[in-house]
Amino acid sequence: MSNAYDQVIKTTAWSPGPGCHGGCGVELYIKDGKVVRVEGDPDHPFSNGRVCSRLLACTQYFYHPERILHPMKRVGERGEGKWEQITWDEAFDTVETTWNRFKEESGPESVIFIQGTGRDIGGPISLLCYSYGSPNWTQLGLAGQSCYTPRLCSQMNKVGEFVVADCSQFFEKRYDDPRFEFPKYIVIWGQNPASGCPDAFFGHWVVDCMRKGGTKLIVIDPRANFFTSRADYWLQIRPGTDGALALCMTKLIIENDWYDHDFVEKWCYGFDELYEACKDYTLERTSEITDIPADIIYEATKAYATNHPCSIHWGLPLDQVPEATSVDDAVINLWCITGNLDVPGGNVIARNAWNVTQYPYSTAQLQELYGDDILERINSKRIGAARYKYLAHMRSWGQPDMAVQQMLDGNPYKIRSAWIQTSNLFGGQAANMRKHYKALMNMEFNVVVDTFLNPTSQAIGDLFLPAASFAEKESFRAWYQPLQLIRPAVTVGECKSDWEINLELARRFNPSLNDVYPTFKDYVNERIKGSGYTWDTLSKAGGWKFPDPETSPSSVPYRRYEKGYLRPDGKPGFRTPTGKVELYSTLNEEYEVHPVSFYVEPPESRVRTPELYEKYPLVMVSGRRSPVYFHSEHRNIPWCRVCDPDPVVEVHPEVMKQYGISDGEWVWVENDRGRIRRKVKMNPGIGKHMVSVPHGWWLPEKKGTGPEFYDAWDINCNILIPTDTQSESGYGGGAYKTTLVRLARITPADNMHPNDEDEWKDKR
Ligand SMILES: Nc1nc2c(c(=O)[nH]1)N[C@H]1C(S)=C(S)[C@@H](COP(=O)(O)OP(=O)(O)OC[C@H]3O[C@@H](n4cnc5c(=O)[nH]c(N)nc54)[C@H](O)[C@@H]3O)O[C@H]1N2
Numbered sequence: 070m071s072n073a074y075d076q077v078i079k080t081t082a083w084s085p086g087p088g089c090h091g092g093c094g095v096e097l098y099i100k101d102g103k104v105v106r107v108e109g110d111p112d113h114p115f116s117n118g119r120v121c122s123r124l125l126a127c128t129q130y131f132y133h134p135e136r137i138l139h140p141m142k143r144v145g146e147r148g149e150g151k152w153e154q155i156t157w158d159e160a161f162d163t164v165e166t167t168w169n170r171f172k173e174e175s176g177p178e179s180v181i182f183i184q185g186t187g188r189d190i191g192g193p194i195s196l197l198c199y200s201y202g203s204p205n206w207t208q209l210g211l212a213g214q215s216c217y218t219p220r221l222c223s224q225m226n227k228v229g230e231f232v233v234a235d236c237s238q239f240f241e242k243r244y245d246d247p248r249f250e251f252p253k254y255i256v257i258w259g260q261n262p263a264s265g266c267p268d269a270f271f272g273h274w275v276v277d278c279m280r281k282g283g284t285k286l287i288v289i290d291p292r293a294n295f296f297t298s299r300a301d302y303w304l305q306i307r308p309g310t311d312g313a314l315a316l317c318m319t320k321l322i323i324e325n326d327w328y329d330h331d332f333v334e335k336w337c338y339g340f341d342e343l344y345e346a347c348k349d350y351t352l353e354r355t356s357e358i359t360d361i362p363a364d365i366i367y368e369a370t371k372a373y374a375t376n377h378p379c380s381i382h383w384g385l386p387l388d389q390v391p392e393a394t395s396v397d398d399a400v401i402n403l404w405c406i407t408g409n410l411d412v413p414g415g416n417v418i419a420r421n422a423w424n425v426t427q428y429p430y431s432t433a434q435l436q437e438l439y440g441d442d443i444l445e446r447i448n449s450k451r452i453g454a455a456r457y458k459y460l461a462h463m464r465s466w467g468q469p470d471m472a473v474q475q476m477l478d479g480n481p482y483k484i485r486s487a488w489i490q491t492s493n494l495f496g497g498q499a500a501n502m503r504k505h506y507k508a509l510m511n512m513e514f515n516v517v518v519d520t521f522l523n524p525t526s527q528a529i530g531d532l533f534l535p536a537a538s539f540a541e542k543e544s545f546r547a548w549y550q551p552l553q554l555i556r557p558a559v560t561v562g563e564c565k566s567d568w569e570i571n572l573e574l575a576r577r578f579n580p581s582l583n584d585v586y587p588t589f590k591d592y593v594n595e596r597i598k599g600s601g602y603t604w605d606t607l608s609k610a611g612g613w614k615f616p617d618p619e620t621s622p623s624s625v626p627y628r629r630y631e632k633g634y635l636r637p638d639g640k641p642g643f644r645t646p647t648g649k650v651e652l653y654s655t656l657n658e659e660y661e662v663h664p665v666s667f668y669v670e671p672p673e674s675r676v677r678t679p680e681l682y683e684k685y686p687l688v689m690v691s692g693r694r695s696p697v698y699f700h701s702e703h704r705n706i707p708w709c710r711v712c713d714p715d716p717v718v719e720v721h722p723e724v725m726k727q728y729g730i731s732d733g734e735w736v737w738v739e740n741d742r743g744r745i746r747r748k749v750k751m752n753p754g755i756g757k758h759m760v761s762v763p764h765g766w767w768l769p770e771k772k773g774t775g776p777e778f779y780d781a782w783d784i785n786c787n788i789l790i791p792t793d794t795q796s797e798s799g800y801g802g803g804a805y806k807t808t809l810v811r812l813a814r815i816t817p818a819d820n821m822h823p824n825d826e827d828e829w830k831d832k833r
Pocket residue numbers: 083084085086088184185186187188189190211215216385490491492493494496497498499518519520521523536567691692693699700701702764765786787790805
């Protein structure tokens with residue numbers, strides 16, 4: 070450290086700042102009480118010193134002139150942009166008084182708790198929601214809750230565990246740990262880990278495996294990217310047809326006798342039923358459905374199934390295909406029947422270190438935090454629990470497509486208030502953003518906890534609470550491994566962490582928390598006590614720790630099912646009703662959804678809706694991640710924006726020719742739901758029947774008040790995407806990757822704000 074800095078603080082990055090699921094080890098360089106530089110921590114075994122461009126640009130985030138530093142209340146009409154600074158006391162008192170009134174008049178279910186993706190939020194928001202007494206915690210706007218939840222639920226039902234591709238991330242010595250083995254092939258299925266590092270899985274791990282261990286790739290993606298260009302097999306699939314592919318691969322593996330007989334016999338339930346379900350997916354038929362040449366399907370499947378070990382790393386599109394939970398089931402079957410489950414270099418069980426729960430994402434974890442009767446307590450009123458048995462038993466979230474409807478029509482009971490923390494619904498999360506706008510306008514009191522004003526808070530916010538960035542907060546991270554601390558390094562304005570905000574409010578509704586957790590540190594100490602550490606001792610020990618086999622055998626790989634580490638009764642096997650991996654899911658059967666996988670066409674497609682396809686012949690695959698943005702964030706961060714300045718639509722050169730449009734030209738992308746403006750970016754690496762449209766776009770430099778709201782209504786692709794496309798389970802199936810559109814040239818006569826015009830007046 071040179072004299073340029075007073076101190077370097079090692080910590081963990083998670084949300085405000087880079088925005089992400091993260092977990093990277095970082096070094097914050099401090100000078101005069103400010104962070105002046107951010108670097109990766111080379112000693113951190115999870116991220117190995119690598120960080121993304123958003124983290125490197127974090128100083129521009131922490132000290133951005135437009136960052137909100139004090140609580141504010143709205144003083145004008147909604148959308149007028151008139152805000153007045155208030156004290157934290159006034160803010161907390163206002164929430165307490167208003168919600169107590171709603172509770173008395175309409176019951177605690179009249180307040181809905183809304184979050185975005187998996188930032189450092191699951192702990193604080195569930196604490197507040199259940200302390201107040203509402204059953205409605207949800208990712209409102211995310212049609213079908215179609216991100217990660219479907220994959221989590223499928224895995225819990227069939228394997229009893231969460232599973233990830235093994236890139237040695239469970240060991241401190243990483244690739245040098247003798248227990249680890251490099252995968253022969255990694256199948257990257259509907260993921261771009263180089264851009265997104267999603268769900269605590271890092272793209273550079275795949276590169277490490279390729280470079281250090283000779284791992285090869287099979288990539289299933291309709292769009293060329295870093296990994297497709299380095300793959301042995303690239304399966305350029307028609308969007309939304311992954312279910313058919315997975316069933317065909319299963320058939321090939323069974324019929325060619327490429328499956329692991331020993332594992333199937335000992336540890337799998339329902340093999341015959343599985344074969345029955347896939348046997349009609351011949352190579353010819355599947356090739357026709359998916360647009361992938363039959364020989365490539367065959368060769369790739371053979372490579373995956375006949376080499377050992379291999380892993381599958383999967384992504385968001387598998388939750389956003391129709392009947393997603395069933396498609397997720399189909400992919401899980403593959404790593405099970407090939408004997409790749411919880412083996413070195415395969416798909417390994419991903420338990421948190423010492424099973425510490427911070428962010429409950431399964432029913433079991435929820436019960437650990439909030440008591441065994443949590444589902445009973447919430448299910449009589451939880452939105453969607455009566456209609457979807459599957460949902461009623463899994464996780465605990467409300468069904469978002471039903472929630473937005475209920476916010477509009479008050480059926481079966483009235484929702485009066487929304488708490489929005491870590492979500493920018495009109496910036497990116499909400500499909501059919503008009504409907505969500507109407508629904509949120511229908512609320513009497515909306516609180517937004519965020520770092521900047523954005524289209525959502527400007528349009529519907531009544532109270533704004535400023536959240537602290539990761540550099541300003543005390544928190545911890547138990548998302549598989551290691552167990553790590555987030556250490557406060559600086560303060561900025563009056564910002565408070567989500568934990569501080571929610572714990573303070575939660576106490577007001579549940580005073581017993583005063584005794585249990587007088588401070589947030591008491592909460593952490595209680596949560597992590599299984600590790601043998603307290604906050605302070607873990608901090609002294611370096612801030613992160615991997616579990617060891619003695620104190621936490623169930624969170625250390627491999628083959629835990631043989632050793633009796635997985636089941637509560639200590640017997641070998643899995644935490645499922647049959648004790649086996651369920652290729653035929655008895656829980657699915659109980660929850661009245663297909664027990665074995667099946668495939669259906671996307672809700673809009675050349676096969677399912679041929680007339681619509683004639684009118685709108687391009688599949689809009691939205692939301693491929695930009696490395697410099699996290700969802701709707703960072704458009705206001707100069708170092709990020711310069712790398713990816715415009716909202717684009719990526720178009721194949723042949724399609725450009727058809728439409729007579731050129732690279733760099735602004736065009737309409739449209740369907741019956743509206744039209745948005747986008748700048749054409751030629752991309753010969755995408756399919757000819759699709760366009761790729763990045764999501765999360767609004768323009769922070771534009772006017773933030775209504776009706777413009779930073780031009781979100783002109784450029785956000787979610788105006789074109791429907792709700793109510795969820796799977797039979799209630800989870801999964803949002804049409805974010807499969808909505809039909811067409812392109813149109815912009816003419817001088819066109820209204821440049823078509824969605825504003827209609828919608829601001831009456832429809833929106
Ligand atoms: N068209 C299309 N739409 C999509 C997708 C797609 O693929 N296509 N993907 C969907 C998916 S998978 C998801 S998960 C959703 C995500 O959607 P969201 O999670 O809602 O993401 P953002 O739009 O960035 O909104 C997050 C907001 O929270 C703020 N924020 C960030 N970190 C924190 C924090 O720690 N605390 C607090 N209080 N605030 C914070 C940010 O400033 C931002 O305003 O978007 C969905 N939307």
